[in-house]
Ligand SMILES: *[C@@H]1O[C@H](CO)[C@@H](O)[C@H](O)[C@H]1NC(C)=O
Ligand SMILES: *[C@@H]1O[C@H](CO)[C@@H](O)[C@H](O)[C@H]1NC(C)=O
Ligand SMILES: *[C@@H]1O[C@H](CO)[C@@H](O)[C@H](O)[C@H]1NC(C)=O
């Protein structure tokens with residue numbers, strides 16, 4: 105009996121023919137609820153769209169509104185070693201270094217003089233290549249300066265297509281990551297890259313030679329205005345050639361950029377402005 109009562113209560117709750125209520129509410133009550141939520145969500149969506157629109161209006165498509173740490177660019181090396189940053193090979197084993205030479209060939213293709221002459225501008229050296237917008241009028245697209253492969257001389261892969269790997273005098277190429285607006289160097293002191301052995305390996309690194317001379321990065325490659333504004337930008341490079349590195353031993357090396365006004369990573373970011381890698385050249389002789 106009690107069970108039947110419950111059942112009919114439940115049935116009545118679902119649909120009460122007497123009061124014409126569905127789930128305890130009349131049709132008009134339900135209608136009002138739906139109407140309320142419809143208006144509520146429409147307003148919410150409208151507000152979201154409006155905020156989005158306003159935000160997008162304030163964005164400049166050519167420069168990021170927020171950029172972390174303007175000051176110190178990261179450095180990377182080529183040939184790209186695996187994630188461990190090791191370049192290890194055996195002089196007599198051609199296959200062990202051929203991949204490195206091929207990687208450099210590929211990396212340097214876009215720097216071929218002829219391609220640079222097509223794409224880029226012959227800039228006045230030793231000063232920044234400033235191309236500011238004048239107020240609302242965008243000075244786009246912006247030109248970029250030529251960085252000719254031949255500037256890397258003995259590390260350009262032109263005269264020596266094995267980049268010194270075959271002789272045990274390998275070239276490593278250092279690339280500065282792009283940082284929009286960076287103006288490294290001060291008072292006509294161009295930034296330059298230096299490499300040195302880590303503490304215990306100081307007597308193993310031997311003599312180095314840099315291309316361009318002294319590892320200098322010409323100021324004309326700065327500032328960088330961003331991918332959209334400066335489509336043909338070629339990042340400047342520095343090559344370092346190890347002329348007399350000790351064979352059959354690990355040599356830990358660190359390269360860094362030197363410029364008066366850019367701090368090299370301290371505790372906060374150990375990798376800012378520097379790159380470390382291991383070089384090991386094995387020789388059976
Ligand atoms: C770049 O130059 C090298 C050597 O001069 C040549 O072998 C290569 O085909 C060139 N690549 C392009 C894309 O022009
Ligand atoms: C780069 O090479 C091209 C072609 O040889 C040459 O015309 C141009 O002057 C060179 N640019 C620089 C900056 O040396
Ligand atoms: C970029 O390079 C292309 C050729 O690859 C050239 O036609 C174009 O004018 C260059 N753009 C700028 C802004 O220098």
Ligand SMILES: *[C@@H]1O[C@H](CO)[C@@H](O)[C@H](O)[C@H]1NC(C)=O
Nearest residue numbers: 257258259263264313314315
């Ligand atoms: C480049 O290599 C050639 C041939 O090995 C050598 O004679 C010359 O001194 C090297 N240039 C530099 C700047 O070391």
Ligand SMILES: *[C@@H]1O[C@H](CO)[C@@H](O)[C@H](O)[C@H]1NC(C)=O
Nearest residue numbers: 294296316317318319320321
């Ligand atoms: C390289 O540095 C030395 C010593 O600091 C300097 O005498 C020389 O002029 C520099 N060479 C170039 C091409 O900047």
Ligand SMILES: *[C@@H]1O[C@H](CO)[C@@H](O)[C@H](O)[C@H]1NC(C)=O
Nearest residue numbers: 307308310311347348349350
């Ligand atoms: C190369 O380095 C060795 C020591 O590792 C040294 O004895 C030798 O004189 C160096 N050679 C040159 C040409 O500097």
